[in-house]
Amino acid sequence: MHPDVVVMGAGIIGAACAQALKARGLGVVVLDRHGPASGTSAAGEGNVLVSDKGPGPELDLARASRALWPELAQDAEWEEKGGLVVATTPSAVVPLHAFAAAQREAGIDACEISVEDALTHEPHLNREITAAVHYLQDAQLNPVKATRSLLRGIEVRLAEVSTTDGRSVTTSDGVISCGAVVNATGPWARDFGVNVLPRRGVVLVTTPIPGTIRHKVYDADYVGAVSSGDADLQTSGVVESTQAGTVLIGSSRQRKGFDETIESRVLTALAQRAIAMFPMLRNVPVMRAYGGFRPYAPDHLPIIGEDPRTPGLWHATGHEGAGVGLAPATGRLLAQLLTGEDPLVDPRPFRVDRPEVMV
Amino acid sequence: MRVVVVGAGPAGMAAARTAADAGAEVVMVDSEPEAGGQYLRGRARFEHPGVTHLKNTEVWMVEGDSLHLRGPGGARLLRFDALVIATGAYDRPLPFPGWDGPGVITAGAAQALAKQGVTLAGRVIVTGTGPFLLPVATALQDLGSTLVGVYEASSPTRWLREAKAITANRHKIGELASYRKVLPRLETRTAVIAKHGDRVTVAKLDSQWRPISHRTEHADLVCVGYGFLPRTDLLPNASRTHDFLDVDDHQRTSVANVYAAGEVTGIGGADLAEAEGVVAGAAAAGRRPPAKALEAVRRGRLFAAALARAHEVQPGWQTWLHPDTTVCRCEKVRLEDLTDATSMRELKLTSRVALGRCQGRICARNAAELTGVPFDGQRRVIAVPIPLGELAELPEDKS
Numbered sequence: 001m002h003p004d005v006v007v008m009g010a011g012i013i014g015a016a017c018a019q020a021l022k023a024r025g026l027g028v029v030v031l032d033r034h035g036p037a038s039g040t041s042a043a044g045e046g047n048v049l050v051s052d053k054g055p056g057p058e059l060d061l062a063r064a065s066r067a068l069w070p071e072l073a074q075d076a077e078w079e080e081k082g083g084l085v086v087a088t089t090p091s092a093v094v095p096l097h098a099f100a101a102a103q104r105e106a107g108i109d110a111c112e113i114s115v116e117d118a119l120t121h122e123p124h125l126n127r128e129i130t131a132a133v134h135y136l137q138d139a140q141l142n143p144v145k146a147t148r149s150l151l152r153g154i155e156v157r158l159a160e161v162s163t164t165d166g167r168s169v170t171t172s173d174g175v176i177s178c179g180a181v182v183n184a185t186g187p188w189a190r191d192f193g194v195n196v197l198p199r200r201g202v203v204l205v206t207t208p209i210p211g212t213i214r215h216k217v218y219d220a221d222y223v224g225a226v227s228s229g230d231a232d233l234q235t236s237g238v239v240e241s242t243q244a245g246t247v248l249i250g251s252s253r254q255r256k257g258f259d260e261t262i263e264s265r266v267l268t269a270l271a272q273r274a275i276a277m278f279p280m281l282r283n284v285p286v287m288r289a290y291g292g293f294r295p296y297a298p299d300h301l302p303i304i305g306e307d308p309r310t311p312g313l314w315h316a317t318g319h320e321g322a323g324v325g326l327a328p329a330t331g332r333l334l335a336q337l338l339t340g341e342d343p344l345v346d347p348r349p350f351r352v353d354r355p356e357v358m359v
Numbered sequence: 360m361r362v363v364v365v366g367a368g369p370a371g372m373a374a375a376r377t378a379a380d381a382g383a384e385v386v387m388v389d390s391e392p393e394a395g396g397q398y399l400r401g402r403a404r405f406e407h408p409g410v411t412h413l414k415n416t417e418v419w420m421v422e423g424d425s426l427h428l429r430g431p432g433g434a435r436l437l438r439f440d441a442l443v444i445a446t447g448a449y450d451r452p453l454p455f456p457g458w459d460g461p462g463v464i465t466a467g468a469a470q471a472l473a474k475q476g477v478t479l480a481g482r483v484i485v486t487g488t489g490p491f492l493l494p495v496a497t498a499l500q501d502l503g504s505t506l507v508g509v510y511e512a513s514s515p516t517r518w519l520r521e522a523k524a525i526t527a528n529r530h531k532i533g534e535l536a537s538y539r540k541v542l543p544r545l546e547t548r549t550a551v552i553a554k555h556g557d558r559v560t561v562a563k564l565d566s567q568w569r570p571i572s573h574r575t576e577h578a579d580l581v582c583v584g585y586g587f588l589p590r591t592d593l594l595p596n597a598s599r600t601h602d603f604l605d606v607d608d609h610q611r612t613s614v615a616n617v618y619a620a621g622e623v624t625g626i627g628g629a630d631l632a633e634a635e636g637v638v639a640g641a642a643a644a645g646r647r648p649p650a651k652a653l654e655a656v657r658r659g660r661l662f663a664a665a666l667a668r669a670h671e672v673q674p675g676w677q678t679w680l681h682p683d684t685t686v687c688r689c690e691k692v693r694l695e696d697l698t699d700a701t702s703m704r705e706l707k708l709t710s711r712v713a714l715g716r717c718q719g720r721i722c723a724r725n726a727a728e729l730t731g732v733p734f735d736g737q738r739r740v741i742a743v744p745i746p747l748g749e750l751a752e753l754p755e756d757k758s
Contacts, residue, residue, distance in 0.1 A: 034701070034702055035702045035705055037705060038701070144704075144705055144708035148709065204750075244690070244711060244714070249747075260596070263422065264422050264753055268753045270750075271747045271748075275751050281747045282746065282748035283746055283747075283748060284746065285745060285746050285747075286741060286745055286746070286747055286750060287741070287744050288740065288741055289740045289741055
């Protein structure tokens with residue numbers, strides 16, 4: 001039996017596409033070189049954020065995803081912990097408040113709170129912070145468990161794809177004929193014709209200190225780092241706990257191809273940023289560091305849709321560091337477009353034939 | 360020309376001496392207060408012209424041509440022209456019901472304590488596989504413990520196939536004589552498969568290590584050692600086989616200007632480690648390794664390969680566990696918590712096995728075998744935990 005759709009990539013995006021296609025009655029096979037969530041999806045923090053996105057198509061996609069996740073992530077350590085964005089300098093107060101005001105206009109729960117209230121939410125926060133915004137909708141999940149949940153009942157084959165023409169894929173195991181192909185290969189999506197580049201991110205993990213840090217807490221300058229296209233190393237402070245009690249410390253962004261080396265200067269910059277926000281972290285040991293490659297499109301928007309040059313080839317990639325947060329709506333949008341349903345968000349901003357995307 | 364040697368056991372000391380004698384400026388870094396490593400703990404008196412010995416100093420990362428150190432003088436960066444990794448190996452325990460309770464330690468820990476003259480318990484059992492069990496049992500008995508038994512899971516007949524290795528390493532047979540006091544307590548094809556309080560279940564095993572019969576013994580302490588796992592954290596990207604670092608005949612690893620010697624390349628005993636140290640030290644200093652040392656390495660590797668075959672861990676140990684038996688002590692992961700996964704990373708992030716304080720050093724290999732997930736070796740970027748405050752203030756100047 002030929003599958004209706006072959007999804008290339010068993011990361012969170014491929015899994016969400018497969019789940020949405022299956023829910024519409026299509027026969028789906030997912031292919032991956034290394035198995036479910038073996039690449040970018042397992043190398044992040046599992047964030048489902050609305051706080052870091054300004055009004056626009058990506059925020060629309062994030063809101064739609066945020067509404068879908070609670071039901072899909074029941075077995076995946078889903079936690080509606082909320083986000084706390086803090087300004088650490090006097091000059092950062094006005095831009096943070098302006099950003100939050102624009103988000104409120106777009107329907108986001110972005111509450112300006114006093115520094116005293118912020119310290120009640122996060123008692124170990126640096127008392128020198130200058131402003132804080134509380135985002136009630138920010139959540140977190142375990143991305144590997146979430147990927148597995150989405151893939152429940154769907155066939156996943158270990159295979160590497162060399163080429164596809166939209167009606168078949170050529171794998172290390174032979175050719176599979178199908179009705180359509182979804183390219184959900186994340187930072188490796190360029191191999192199948194879209195301009196996606198890897199952007200390196202590194203996360204530090206401390207020994208467990210349960211209950212010490214309650215929200216996702218980050219420095220307001222994170223938003224600027226996310227939307228920057230610079231190749232040079234950029235870091236901002238992003239600190240949060242996992243259910244196991246460990247603290248995850250990000251975030252760094254650096255363009256250096258698929259170089260897996262972790263540099264000490266990145267570790268140093270992350271440590272400095274984290275301590276600036278939570279001085280008590282100074283004495284907490286770091287157990288490990290891990291890095292991943294985020295799929296980055298030059299115009300910082302996901303790519304979701306059919307490739308006009310290769311009918312039958314669909315792309316779902318370019319989510320950079322927000323893939324977990326954007327996955328369910330991406331999967332649903334792709335499945336809706338593929339089956340001719342009305343889309344849940346405007347698909348045009350994510351179309352494939354953007355000049356920056358076609359290569 | 361600066362040669363830095365990490366580790367001050369038999370391999371590291373030999374590498375440091377040889378490189379210094381060849382004219383290199385040598386720095387030997389070790390985390391212990393005295394040289395000797397696990398094998399000669401506290402009994403080595405190391406001093407050699409041209410070698411600076413940095414004691415109580417941990418190396419937590421190799422980056423380019425520099426090492427990141429943590430020591431009594433704080434954090435520092437140490438530049439090298441050539442690096443010799445001689446970081447050794449540590450015991451592999453196998454889990455069984457009760458192994459995570461009181462009164463169970465690794466054979467290596469027992470030996471280390473015994474070398475410091477610590478009397479551990481009244482009644483002790485040593486269980487595992489490999490010739491290392493005998494010196495451990497001897498040391499415990501010498502300190503006054505009652506040796507209930509030394510249980511070797513493998514069959515001694517496996518050595519009958521290794522005539523070539525034995526002929527080339529006759530002196531190893533002689534070593535057996537020094538353990539004659541404990542030989543009457545040695546039982547082969549036998550293992551501890553459970554411990555509840557002081558009641559220890561001892562089983563006779565078939566060739567696959569599945570229990571065929573069992574009895575109860577009483578012991579306060581069970582020392583466990585099923586071979587060794589190499590300490591390869593400093594070279595996360597180096598080529599490895601079964602987790603041991605791959606080296607060529609000059610002890611070169613796959614990383615430029617980095618050599619490895621001793622147990623980190625394979626388990627073959629102190630004399631092989633020392634010979635590999637001589638070869639690595641000479642090669643690191645840009646000299647041709649002495650023929651005698653090369654020959655000793657060749658012979659020693661025959662023995663090491665035979666040892667690995669004769670004492671290979673057999674899959675039947677997996678039947679010793681119950682669904683609620685702990686596999687990962689740090690994160691309290693039981694056998695039944697291990698998920699069906701295709702990769703080690705997926706297994707870790709869904710069950711939390713190997714994500715705790717030991718970073719999988721104790722449990723990752725066992726968890727991989729229990730689930731059938733390929734054991735890809737563990738890539739730990741940070742070799743030892745380091746406080747964030749220290750990371751934030753890393754020195755930039757290399758010395």
